Amino acid sequence: MMISLGFLAAASVRVSNELGRGSSKGAKFSIMTTTLTSFCIGCVLFVLFLFLRGRLAYIFTESEEVAKAVADLSPLLACSILLNSVQPVLSGVAVGAGWQSIVAWVNIASYYLVGIPIGVVLGYLFKMEVKGVWVGMLLGTLLQTVTLIIITWKTDWDKQVLLAHSRVNKWFVPESRETNSNQENGA
Template sequence: MVSTCLALWIPNIGQLIYITCGWCSTTWEGFTFLAFKDLWPVIKLSLSSGIMLCLQLWYNTILILLTGNMKNAEIQIDALSICLNINGWEMMISLGFFAAACVRVANELGKGSAKGAKFAVNMIVLTSFAIGFILFLFFLFFKEKLAYVFTSNMDVANAVGDLSPLLALSILLNSVQPVLSGVAIGAGWQSTVAYVNLGCYYIIGVPVGVVLGHIFHLQVKGIWIGMLFGTLVQTIILLIISYKTDWDNQVTVTRNHLSKWAKVEPDREIVS
């Protein structure tokens, strides 16, 4: 836990030092009470982002909690922990694309380029999906062999092999879903995505997982299938939202938001 806290705090401290100690001379002009002007819209946006991410992160935690009530819970949780650990490693790649999507889409919209925003969304999603598909094939092929990196217990390794198709599907979905969440943050759709996460994860995914796991006796596989179904529905909805978005109109919305906190040249040409 100490190492985790350090890993989370050191980048924050480093960024604060970088911003305030002269490396951002053209954008940082010191502390000012203007930072508190029109603060409530920023707070609402931050709360929406926090709720969106919490609903997403708590999803895997619920998966582990539900698995604890299954038969052979010790082996099942061991196997599930290994799968989630591998999934978390792959997620680091997707989170990189998540951050890139946030920044790139926001920058393109901020400078008035609807075409640039659409191009960024398409390229980031396709690139992340291509990497995810390669990893999907990799984990589908090696199955329980990967478990021996974590354990020497044959029963746990066999349980990991049994779960490997679901792990591979999770990796494939997670190569797209976080990127779309990044697009949503860059475009300012946090509130919408928070509702999507709530519905897909907790109204669809968890109940379906409980039914498959307990009523149909699929155990941990049933719970994970339910979770995957919720994630699949969420990914489809985010894809539809991104596809149907009028990016030219989104540029106008973004410029209206920017005008509240920054000086925007009124005669600046909007690139469609």
């Protein structure tokens, strides 16, 4: 998870820099590079946690009961790692493009309207306990990831360059004509 948060920051900075520089191509390249790199790391960890699920707990405990519980939950952990290798990076892309409010609304909808209610229903009504709550949160993360993928994929990045340019320019005060004429006259 911490690796993906590093990629979130990198994606945010790279996308905002490329848009500010006027390079939609550079922004798209940065998006692909950070997303695919983080996803590949997530895939390696996904496989690692699936294959080591029976032995993983013994690093921390000697209790067979705890080890069985960890082995039982490891597939959910592996799925969480895989989804969380992409979702934070796409959130970073969105922040870098200036879409902070979109990310906030997607988070609210994904977790509070979908993930948590499904988790509560599965965990408590269907007696799945921690697995049910975790599945609900995974569904919320999946919804958020898919939504951010669609938003990123459908974005006109050339238009985003123009929007970034207009956001930057609104902070600059244009020089007055008097200042320009004084400079031309040598004053």
